[in-house]
Structures are given as C-alpha cells and as structure tokens.
Amino acid sequence: MLSILQLQQLATCDRYNPAAYLELCRALVASGQVEAAKTYFNRWQRIDPDNPVIGYQRSLLLDADHLSQLPLAYVVDEFDNFAESFDRTLEGLNYRVPSRFGELLCHWLGENKLDRVLDLGCGTGLCGLRARRHTRCLWGVDVSADMLTKSKRRGIYDHLVESEFHAFLEGCESRFNLILAGDSLIYVGDLRAVLGSAARVLMPDGLMLMSFEEAEDEVPFRLPTTLRFKHARSYIETVIHECGMRVEHVEPYAIRKEAGMPVPGLIVVARCAGASNSG
Incomplete structure (x- = not known):
C-alpha cells in the first residue's frame, strides 16, 4: 500500500x-x-x-453521513463494471435472497399466476428467475445497461427498462400484483419516496417483497464504508405504514457473506392496506 x-x-x-x-x-x-x-x-x-x-x-x-441515497452515476458505474462477474461473485458470497424470495412466493402464491410482476433493480435476473413461474408478464427495471444485457439473455422478462427505479415508478402507468426489490433498496437511505411510489403502482391486495441490510441500532438508516445502506427494522415498518401498505411478514435473514461472516439482513413482505390477508 x-x-x-x-x-x-x-x-x-x-x-x-x-x-x-x-x-x-x-x-x-x-x-x-x-x-x-x-x-x-x-x-x-x-x-x-x-x-x-x-x-x-x-x-x-x-458527505456520506448526509446522503439519503447513493449518487446515480456511482451506482451505474459500479454495476456496469460488475455485470460480467456478478452471478459468479454472488455465488461465492453465498448470496441467498433470490432463493428465499422463491420460497416465499411459493408459500404466498402456491400455483397461482399473477398478471404482472415487477422486478425492481433486476440486475442479471436472479430474482426474476424465481418469479417467472408465478406471473404471466414479468417486468425488469435496472439502471445498468450492462446488467440488463445479461438479464435479457435469460429470456425470462417480457419487458426490460433501463431506468433509476424511483423515476420509473413515478412515470409508470401500469399496475402490478407484485413488486420484488431484492437488494435494490440497500442503495437508498430514505425509503419514503420509493416505497410511496411503489405503493401507488401496486394493485389492491398487491404484495411487495424486499430485502434489507439491518442496522445494529435504531438510527433509521446509515451508510457504512461498504456503501450499502443499513436500515433499522422499526424505520422500515414505519415507512411501509406511512406509504399505505401494511407489514405482512418480517424475518431476520443472512443476506450473504462478507469477509467470511454472514451479513445480518431482513426479508420483508408488505401488502396494500385495506386488503384481506390471504397468506
């Protein structure tokens, strides 16, 4: 050095x-x-x-202590450079979010097929692979053109959109039965805007599956040197409620390994408020 x-x-x-x-x-x-x-x-x-x-x-x-989200240019550059080795690298880190999402989808949906599912921050399509069997139409959104090129090769998406996902949600005229956000919200600190926009495009009774890295204290969110936001469980649940959804399920979950140690995380399932619980 x-x-x-x-x-x-x-x-x-x-x-x-x-x-x-x-x-x-x-x-x-x-x-x-x-x-x-x-x-x-x-x-x-x-x-x-x-x-x-x-x-x-x-x-x-x-200015890391004052950032409520990572600069878009950083995220695009990071994932464009990471696209080619993404799947291989995550496999080596025992990345488990897509497999757990798949298990939860089977539990909540059984053999039912939804009309439209949105994979928010779809990357190379690891979560989309698990969702494909549960939908007639699968959308994927990501900021990285190189990531989208990889996901397109899988042939599982009906629509792929290159966009920052909050901007996509704000301009979206379609409605979805299910939104997946597997390790995409860890690049956002303040969750209010994006979850509010997600709630707007969910159909009545729609579900949203999310993963987070869990903060060790009750500070709403913080940006450590890993440059992935950590969120407090209480903050996540509060924002979900404020955005017109309700928490259906929360579970502690090791997202992946980092330096050989499991990264503490949360898997959260939310549903549009006012709908009946079918899970």
Whole structure:
C-alpha cells in the first residue's frame, strides 16, 4: 500500500493520474485529513472538469453521513463494471435472497399466476428467475445497461427498462400484483419516496417483497464504508405504514457473506392496506 506522500507525488506529477487522485483522497479521508482531501478534490476537478467520477466520489467520501441515497452515476458505474462477474461473485458470497424470495412466493402464491410482476433493480435476473413461474408478464427495471444485457439473455422478462427505479415508478402507468426489490433498496437511505411510489403502482391486495441490510441500532438508516445502506427494522415498518401498505411478514435473514461472516439482513413482505390477508 502506498503512503500518502507517495500518492501525492503520483497525483501531482506531470502525467495526469486520476487513479492516484482518488486513492490519495481516500487515504486523506481515512487518516482524518478532510480539509486536505477537499483541496485535492478541488485540484482534481480543475484538471478534469468533465469527469463525473470526481463529483460522486467526493460525495461518498466527504458527505456520506448526509446522503439519503447513493449518487446515480456511482451506482451505474459500479454495476456496469460488475455485470460480467456478478452471478459468479454472488455465488461465492453465498448470496441467498433470490432463493428465499422463491420460497416465499411459493408459500404466498402456491400455483397461482399473477398478471404482472415487477422486478425492481433486476440486475442479471436472479430474482426474476424465481418469479417467472408465478406471473404471466414479468417486468425488469435496472439502471445498468450492462446488467440488463445479461438479464435479457435469460429470456425470462417480457419487458426490460433501463431506468433509476424511483423515476420509473413515478412515470409508470401500469399496475402490478407484485413488486420484488431484492437488494435494490440497500442503495437508498430514505425509503419514503420509493416505497410511496411503489405503493401507488401496486394493485389492491398487491404484495411487495424486499430485502434489507439491518442496522445494529435504531438510527433509521446509515451508510457504512461498504456503501450499502443499513436500515433499522422499526424505520422500515414505519415507512411501509406511512406509504399505505401494511407489514405482512418480517424475518431476520443472512443476506450473504462478507469477509467470511454472514451479513445480518431482513426479508420483508408488505401488502396494500385495506386488503384481506390471504397468506
């Protein structure tokens, strides 16, 4: 690992080195030298004013405590780069959300087929694979074009849309019997807007299946260094209620492994308020 001094030398040499600037800013923030990091971010911005990486990395490093969602450019870049190795990597991390969603769908729906299902933040289609047997029409939405290319190859979606999912929900004129959000809401801190929009496009008696990384305390949400939001169970349940849905089921669930340890999470099933419980 290079020292801060070595990174400074690399960043300020005659040959422009954006990777050195990023690593230098990260190292300065990690060592508590926030003002120095701001200085180098400003210098980097002057050298390369059209580089979108600078803005969102600055937000992530200097304003993480105030972020209610991750910068869209960061999420797109992250998943475009991750698309080719996504399934293989998650398999190695014992990623279990899609399989648990499949079990819950069998429990709640049996052999019934729904008219329309929405896979929100569909990625490469891991949750969609489990939902296909339960629907006549499956929609997938994701911000990453490369992820959508992978999901298209599966041949399981009737409609695939490249969009930030809150923007999609806001403009959507279709209604859905079921919405899946498998590890997509961990990139959103404040859940009110997206869950409110999701409730709007759910049909009466519609279900929403969600996964979250669980916060260790009652702070509504926080963004740790993993850059995936953690949410408090009480906050999730409150927002679901505020958005016109009710909580049907909550279970603690190990989302995947990280550094060899299980990541504590929650699987949540919500239903439009006022509908009868058929589960």
